[in-house]
Structure formats: structure tokens, C-alpha cells
Amino acid sequence: MTLDAVPRIRLNDGNSIPQLGLGVYKVDDDEAERTVATALEAGYRHLDTAEYYGNEAGVGRALAASGLARDDVYLTTKVWNDQQGYDSTLRSFDLSLSKLGVDVVDLYLIHWPAPRQDLYIETYRALEKIREEGRTRSIGVSNFQTHHLERLLGETDVVPVINQIEVQPWLQQRELRAFGDARHIVTEAWSPLARGRILEDPALLALAAKHGVSTAQAVIRWHLQQGLVVIPKSVTPSRIAENLDVFGFELDADDIGVIDALDSGERVGSHPDEVG
Template sequence: MSAVPDLPLNNAVRIPQLGFGTFQIPPEETREATLTALEVGYRHIDTAEMYGNEKEVGQAVRDSGLDRADVFVTSKLDNGAHARDDALRAFDRTAADLDIGHLDLFLIHWPLPGRGDFVETWKALEEIYRSGRVKAIGVSNFQPHHLRRLLESSDVVPAVNQIEVHPYLTQDEVRAFGAEHGIATEAWSPIAQGKVLDDPTVNRIADRLGRTAAQVTLRWHLQRGDIVFPKSVTRKRVEENFDLFGFELTEGDMGEISALDRGERTGPDPDSFQG
């Protein structure tokens, strides 16, 4: 299997384009699942305080025997901690639970515009960033109008925006805004909670290439430039999801998959979600 490419973020920190997600993995299964991913070759792990499994992710990173500098770890601020002091305390909890030294990327998990001012929250993340305890900061589930407010009100441009992206929700507007301002797009729910795996177009392309529907969908993400971190607790699937670099989709394949867009979310709408 070929090496995973690293992409430069807007502060020159490099992030592996393919990672391993831990959303909805129970804490008691997280250490083993994360260790399996690291054994397979993943060097980018995505977690969050909300997932309840930061301790187990940290344990896996420590137990892997890998150099800390070789593993990129992301976590996210809990929705109940948007006030400045709460955010600073929440980061301290995350750092203590992970127990891996520095954090590579820390995100505001949701904008929650009805619950407070996310600009205040962002300024707390800027403080943490300037302290050197995290290498990059970013946001998750932010729409262009949320991002514009941040850009107008703060000094640090988010390194990434982690949003729901898949063939049924291509997010062209949000991705274009990010590209224009140097904000990388990370795609969560990259196979639409499994919905695209039954799609006739995706399966026709997969059959032609001798690949799975999941591999074709994840490859579509990579060729678009998205950073992606599929989740599985099954070693065979973890290996399949990593095996994305021995084939390419044609321009026609890419267009056909992108044309499946129907604006369909599997998760909440960031403009209405209040945590």
C-alpha cells in the first residue's frame, strides 16, 4: 500500500490526508480499534470530547510504540464549553485525558449561534494556540457566514473546517469558501452513514475498477482534496479503507459521483443545531 500523502495547512503544519475516525466507537472498544488502525498504517486519529473516548485514543497512541511526532491527533471542544474560561478548562481536560503531550489540531465542534458567541470561543482557541500546546486550530460544521464572522473578528484563520461531505452532499459552496481563504476541508460522514454504498453509479464504477463502493467513494474525496477519516472497528474494513492509493478515478468518474449531490444531510443542519 502506498504512503498516505500529507497536506500543508495554512500555518505549514502538515496533516495526513487519510485518517481514522473514532466517532461512535464505544470507549471500551476504542483502544483496540485505534491500535489496529495504527498497525495498518494510519497516522492521523480524529476524536472529540463529545465522543467520550479521548482517554482510550491517548492510550492507543502511547501503547503503539510510534514516535509521538509521527501521529497526528485531532480533538474537538465540547458544545457546553463555549465561554472563554469553559473552553480553556475543556482543553485542559482533553489534554489530560489524551495524555500525549501536545495536540496537533483542536476544533470548535459546532458554531451553536443561538447558545453564545463563537467568536469568543475562537479567541480562547487562539490563546491555546499561542501557548504552543496545540499545533493548529480550526472549526467544525461552520458555514461560510460563520467563517466570515471569524475572519472579520480575529487574527488566526482556521486551519480546517470539518464538515459533513459525501456524494449526496458535496458542499461545493463551503469547500470553495475554504479554498479561497486557505481553510482545508475535512469530510465527516464520508460515505453518508453507508447510504452511498448501495448507489448504482458508485457500484458500477467500483465493479469496473475491482474495488468496493466505499473505496471508490473515499477515493473521490481524496481526489477532490478533502481530508477524510473513515471509521470501522473491523480490521478487514480498516485495511480496505486504507487501500486507496493503487487506483485512480477518471475525470468522468469524478463528475458522475459529484452529480449525485442532492443536498441530503445525515447529521444536523449547522444553522439550526443547538447542541
């Protein structure tokens, strides 16, 4: 696969993001180092980590050892719920940079709105300051629902470039995605394979067989054709490579209809109003 096979999506601040990347949730530090090294060798140029994952150092070691120029790899990290607040977010970001071993990240996100804390507005203002200082190129949010976004847009100055949320065939979140689209906020999908639970779905198995691909490849392809950024996670080298090999086929309108019909509202992650 050529490295230019992965398209980039332009963000509302003029930067762009590779549409397909590697997520490293629930991967320990040492395993993250091995996994990221494998992914970079396979051709990935987009890595998504977070303070909460406890593996920023491993991701950073693999990035440093790869020999790739810093600007060749798109790097995202996130501030965790217990670090929300203006000053604590600034401190958390400094620590993330130190662990990653970089001077700048491409994207810094609020991991969850954590509404019971009611700190996401001042947390986002810290992100705005970090962006002004040039230490992150873009800022955004993760797991924000429409009401969180409406308040954020009304009380802060910089429109987030991305809202990273759970999107998979059982939970397609069309209304939230449409809200973002109307405001030039890109939707990025975490857990696109429903933590593996969706891979034995009979409709998806039949669709994958039709195209001679794996179920995971078919589902990732659906995300791409929806215009989403997608960050599947795997620690298995063959699957890491397989998840990137999704640019040699295309789903047709009937295929899209099959997947659209699977939307049931079933989450594999937590509801954002119930976290933090």
C-alpha cells in the same frame, strides 16, 4: 502499504496533515482503544476524536501502547458545545489533554458553531491562546457555514486551518468548500460514506466494479482527488485496512462526473444552524 503512501496537505500555518485518517465517532472508550490500535498497526497516522465522543482516554491508551513517537501520529480533538466560552474552553482543553495522555495535540477544533449560544467567537479566542502557548499546533473549526466563517474571520486574528464538515456524494458543499479554498482553509470531510447509506447506490456500485474496488474505496478515492482531508470511521479490522488501501487506483474524469452528478443536498447529519 507503505506509510508514506498517504499524502500530506499543507495548512495555512505551515504545518501539514495526512490526507486520510480514522474517525472514531460513536465508538465507546474500550472499543476506541481496540480500533485505534488496529488502525495504527495497519498504517494510519491520523486520528480524529472529540470531547463529545467520550473516547479520548481510549484513543490515548492505544496511542501510548503503540510505541510510536508522539510526532508520528497526527491527533485532532474538539471542544463540545456545552463547553463553549473562553474560560470553559480552556478547562475543556486541559481535560482533553489529560484524557489523551499527551502534552500537545496537532489540531484543536470548535465542534459546532452552536449559533444560538453565540459563543463561538470567544471560544475561538481561547483556541488562539492555546495555540500561542504551543499546546496545539493548529486550530480550526468544524461544521461552520459561510456566514459563521465570515464573522469569525472578521472578529479574530488567526485564520482557521481547517473546516471539518459533512461531505459525501449526496452532499458535496461545493460553495462552502470554494469559500474555504479562497481563504486557504482546508476542507476535511466527516461521514464521507454517508454513515454507510451510500454504499448500495447503483451508480457507485458500477463505478467500484469498474475499478475492482469496494464502493467505500471508490468514494474515499473521490474525496482524495477532490483535495479533501477525509476521516472514514470503521471498527471492523478488514474495513479499517480496506479504507486505507485507496492509493493503487485513480478515478478518471468520467468517474468524477458520475459522483458529481449524485449531489442532491441530502444530509445524514444535522444542519449546523440547528445544533447547540
